[in-house]
Amino acid sequence: MNPSSQSSSDTGASAHDLGVGGSVWLQSGQQMLGGATRIALLAAIGETGSITGAAKAVGMSYKGAWDAIDAMNNLAGVPLVERAAGGKGGGGTTLTPRALRLIDTWRAIEREHRRFLERAAAASGLGGADSTQAFDSDWALLSRFSLRTSARNQLYGTVAAIEYGEVNDEVSMTLPGGQTVVAVVTRESTEALGLAVGAAAVALVKASSVVLVAGEEAATRLSARNRLAGAVGHVRRGAVNAEVTLDLPGGTVIAAVVTDASVDALGLVAGVAATAVFKASSVILGVSG
Structure with a gap:
């Protein structure tokens, strides 16, 4: 779970509003397996049975979708997405049982994450409508502190x-x-x-x-x-x-x-x-x- 910034232009709130927000991702060891976009891609593949349709649904290019799938397969250590061989009904793309469990786990984590943010907002006195609309630069700064890179x-x-x-x-x-x-x-x-x-x-x-x-x-x-x-x-x-x-x-x-x-x-x-x-x-x- 990571604090993340959201601009007031995206939310319609003033630049001085303060709320509580965050993002969630899954890791495999020290490598990031994926966040909301990649999980949405997996879910779309399950719904459409097609890389082309899934990529379009989440706003990715066909190549970008396959790059993401290859990365997830490699990081997970087991296949998450498999190409089905063509036949009488034609080919397609399917999710493995591991991918289906991953999607269910992600959705459960997201639900708990939303509850956590609501409790954090209430505890900090930032609850109410503003907490769902605005996220000031304080949280953006905190997220920057966690960046680790060799670039000076x-x-x-x-x-x-x-x-x-x-x-x-x-x-x-x-x-x-x-x-x-x-x-x-x-x-x-x-x-x-x-x-x-x-x-x-x-x-x-x-x-x-x-x-x-x-x-x-x-x-x-x-x-x-x-x-x-x-x-x-x-x-x-x-x-x-x-x-x-x-x-x-x-x-x-x-x-x-x-x-x-x-x-x-x-x-x-x-x-x-x-x-x-x-x-x-x-x-x-x-x-x-």
């Missing part, structure tokens, strides 16, 4: 635009200070993550992928899509390399690892204007829940 930079924002391509999509995300981060991801990733305009997302960027340019104007003639202007916050020197952080508008901080020689050559000290530059292909996108 975790930039949270809102999806502003998606340019769809045949294979890859270009996703633009607006940071709190108004600057934009652009990522190139596969179409399957866009669908699997549920990326859409207005959705909350996190951009992961390794510090080693970030190039620093002194000044705000000097980075305007570079091919890299991402150019975030700010001011040097801290410089932590090592024997050869240094970690330099930039304070961006809106409170976001981005870090870069550069050589000590580059720090000296660029005159990077606290308060100096600089720009963090990195390629769209260096950005990994993630979502909560």
Whole structure:
């Protein structure tokens, strides 16, 4: 069970309302087996007997549905979905008894989860209509604390635009200070993550992928899509390399690892204007829940 955010634009509530919300997923060992979308896919397969029909019912592509099924089969260690051989009545897709039990278990967990949220809302004084409509940034922040990744930079924002391509999509995300981060991801990733305009997302960027340019104007003639202007916050020197952080508008901080020689050559000290530059292909996108 995980706290998750829900924007006021989705619910019709004001940005200052506070409620209790959350999401549930199933795990196999340390790997996530699936959440509501994947379980809905399994249920739709059981109802339709067709991958095509099930994918359409849950808003997935045919390939995205099979990718999800393959992942679930592998993580569960036993088949959950099987293709039936064609015959007089034609082929189809069926759920195994293990998958049927999994769906029943999921529905029972969801019922208990809803009861838990109702009790939590009542105990915290957040019960009533507002608790079912709004979810403020406090819970979103708590969910971010649980994110574990080796990427030094975790930039949270809102999806502003998606340019769809045949294979890859270009996703633009607006940071709190108004600057934009652009990522190139596969179409399957866009669908699997549920990326859409207005959705909350996190951009992961390794510090080693970030190039620093002194000044705000000097980075305007570079091919890299991402150019975030700010001011040097801290410089932590090592024997050869240094970690330099930039304070961006809106409170976001981005870090870069550069050589000590580059720090000296660029005159990077606290308060100096600089720009963090990195390629769209260096950005990994993630979502909560």
